[in-house]
Amino acid sequence: MPEHAIDLPMPVRDLRRRIGDLSLRLRTSGLQAKPGEPRFVDFDKIRLPNGEVVGRKKVIVMSGGCSVPTCTMCPFTNLNNYGIEGGRSAKSLLEQVRLTLARTEDEPSYEVLSLYNDGSFFAPKEIPRDVQVEIAHLVAAAGVKRLVVESLPQFVTEPVLRPFVQALGEVRLEIGIGLQSADVLVRETLVNTRITQKSFERALAVMAGLGVDPKIYLMVKPPFLTDGEAVTDVVESVDYLTGLGVSGMTLCPTRVSPNTVAWELWQAGQYTPPNLWTVVEAIRRVHRQLAVRVACVNLRGSDFESVFPDACSACADGVVDALMRFGETGEAGDLPADCSCRPLLEVTGLDHAAIAARAAQQLNVLEQAGV
Numbered sequence: 008m009p010e011h012a013i014d015l016p017m018p019v020r021d022l023r024r025r026i027g028d029l030s031l032r033l034r035t036s037g038l039q040a041k042p043g044e045p046r047f048v049d050f051d052k053i054r055l056p057n058g059e060v061v062g063r064k065k066v067i068v069m070s071g072g073c074s075v076p077t078c079t080m081c082p083f084t085n086l087n088n089y090g091i092e093g094g095r096s097a098k099s100l101l102e103q104v105r106l107t108l109a110r111t112e113d114e115p116s117y118e119v120l121s122l123y124n125d126g127s128f129f130a131p132k133e134i135p136r137d138v139q140v141e142i143a144h145l146v147a148a149a150g151v152k153r154l155v156v157e158s159l160p161q162f163v164t165e166p167v168l169r170p171f172v173q174a175l176g177e178v179r180l181e182i183g184i185g186l187q188s189a190d191v192l193v194r195e196t197l198v199n200t201r202i203t204q205k206s207f208e209r210a211l212a213v214m215a216g217l218g219v220d221p222k223i224y225l226m227v228k229p230p231f232l233t234d235g236e237a238v239t240d241v242v243e244s245v246d247y248l249t250g251l252g253v254s255g256m257t258l259c260p261t262r263v264s265p266n267t268v269a270w271e272l273w274q275a276g277q278y279t280p281p282n283l284w285t286v287v288e289a290i291r292r293v294h295r296q297l298a299v300r301v302a303c304v305n306l307r308g309s310d311f312e313s314v315f316p317d318a319c320s321a322c323a324d325g326v327v328d329a330l331m332r333f334g335e336t337g338e339a340g341d342l343p344a345d346c347s348c349r350p351l352l353e354v355t356g357l358d359h360a361a362i363a364a365r366a367a368q369q370l371n372v373l374e375q376a377g378v
């Protein structure tokens with residue numbers, strides 16, 4: 008992966024700025040603060056790296072949202088108190104964590120707690136340092152064996168992580184990082200996430216030094232890419248991560264939600280989420296190289312506004328079920344076979360000049376449409 012480009016060619020620098028500006032401009036904050044209670048709670052079972060299947064509680068706390076919300080597909084600011092005065096209340100966060108951990112008789116037992124805040128757990132603007140450590144103490148006292156949080160890598164530094172890990176005591180920590188792509192153009196310009204190769208690799212080293220497990224999210228078909236390019240992007244990203252010794256990866260096929268660049272591109276006929284068969288192809292290709300499981304999330308949702316990856320009406324539900332099953336078992340035999348709707352997929356390399364030119368053209372279309 009090329010190093011973070013201080014020496015970006017001018018057109019790419021312009022493109023990055025245009026996309027980032029648009030992404031921020033499209034975000035809207037609600038008029039009224041949403042109540043200070045988790046916006047999502049769910050229980051399921053997951054397989055730990057040692058093969059053991061355990062219960063998990065997954066909670067998304069109501070927060071003030073991501074402090075770096077530049078990503079072109081991310082809908083989270085639609086769902087939390089982004090931009091609302093008083094939306095970033097540390098007191099409310101702690102209260103929500105306390106309530107989350109207060110075990111009630113009617114809730115399923117769990118050993119893993121996934122605690123998400125629609126952004127970066129270790130960003131001090133989102134969760135102040137002392138509150139991070141206080142949360143670690145609460146989790147440790149609650150008998151949880153494994154805690155999962157998410158963060159951009161630039162916030163995962165030794166001075167921040169060490170006291171947190173110490174406060175967690177026996178609780179094993181996993182940090183999810185949405186790298187999205189190993190390709191610098193795709194990641195930093197098209198997805199427009201603020202992750203450099205340097206900060207990512209430094210965070211991995213800090214985590215390894217403190218016994219923290221990484222889980223890396225990769226997108227399938229970021230905005231501005233074709234399905235054929237998306238497969239290459241996944242394969243090259245998995246290669247890069249494998250080379251770094253990372254085995255915990257999750258593929259996230261893009262869904263299209265309002266108030267995002269992806270949504271505007273879709274409305275203008277310039278982008279569609281990946282075909283489900285593209286997702287299958289990407290998994291097939293990385294599965295051959297990898298002994299590890301590649302899970303899939305985000306394939307269906309209760310959110311009727313968003314547009315999800317799809318295929319034809321005869322196969323789509325079956326493909327989603329098969330992908331979910333594959334996510335649990337990791338058995339290639341669980342991948343769906345075929346359907347007559349499966350489009351011809353021409354897997355192509357990532358030609359940066361051509362992709363940048365296309366992205367600029369697509370932005371022009373949006374501008375002409377008054378976006």
Ligand code: SF4
Pocket residue numbers: 073074075076077078081082083125126127159185200
């Ligand atoms: S960094 Fe994460 S939470 Fe923030 S905009 Fe990007 S995807 Fe969304």
Ligand SMILES: [Zn+2]
Pocket residue numbers: 318319320321322323346347348349
């Ligand atoms: Zn079909």
